[in-house]
Amino acid sequence: MKRLLSFLILSLMIISCGGDDDICESGEGTPRMKIMFKKADKVTKLDSIKVYVNYGVRTVDLGWSRNADSILIPLRVDDSPFTDLFVKIQRKGDSSKVRVNYTTKSIYVSPGCGAKLNYENVSGQLLKATPIVKLEPGQNFIENEEKTNLYLVF
Template identity: 35%
Template sequence: MKYLKIIFCILPFLLLFFACSQEDDICTEGGSPRMKVKFKKEGKLYTVDSLSIGIISDHKILKVLDNVKDVDSVYIPLKVNGEGYTDILVQSNLSVKDNYSEIRVKYDEKSEYVSPGCGIRKLYDHLSAIIRKPQEVKSIEVNANQIHDENKTVLYLNF
């Protein structure tokens, strides 16, 4: 009886100890990185008074920001469907309808296995950007030609 009591007391602690491991299905590494964008005006960093940003996906506009005030930077997700580009709509003067700039960001996608919990994430190389419809955004500066994390500013949009 004494041994049975010891087994039932120690067994739950042993199970708890071996059940917790580093191979849990919790994703701590993160998924596909987003593109960090900052703004400039006359060559200096600029805080936009009000800003809306959308992504064109399957002939629909997905809003990233919708009329957000005092924006100095934004993280924009890129499409991961293998097309190799993302079309971005930028509008800062919200009082004028259809006054948006359209920017196409081109890249090569690369898949990277992270873990069982995270699965696969996309990395972007050979990044370039062009303005397809210049309105408010006058020019683009590409600061980095790859996106492997979200730390570095990739694009500067010049107003």
């Protein structure tokens, strides 16, 4: 009798384990913004780049990226219509300030993931130059992390 009861409990535990709706594993969450770099109107790799992101409550250091041709930046998920980025390419150099403006659209994904945000009308504004010279727009909406949304020109 104990074996039957143990078997039933084990079977119920295995059956009750859900599938894909339990967790967001397949990239269904809120996408990050893809940024690429240019020098002399050509897409290029940077030896190093460091990005800080102001999320309203605090500024987060995303660390140094080495030999990078692009970076992925998580944007704010609160009601703010912009996210401020601070970009450095040298340890002791100045940092540029870039404001990324957008509108958000909430989309239901699944019971496990809940809702995600898609960003629309994405545009960049260079608030403080050096080392960045200018910004060039890319795709003006973020639904996934495949397309470039902004180019930083050095």
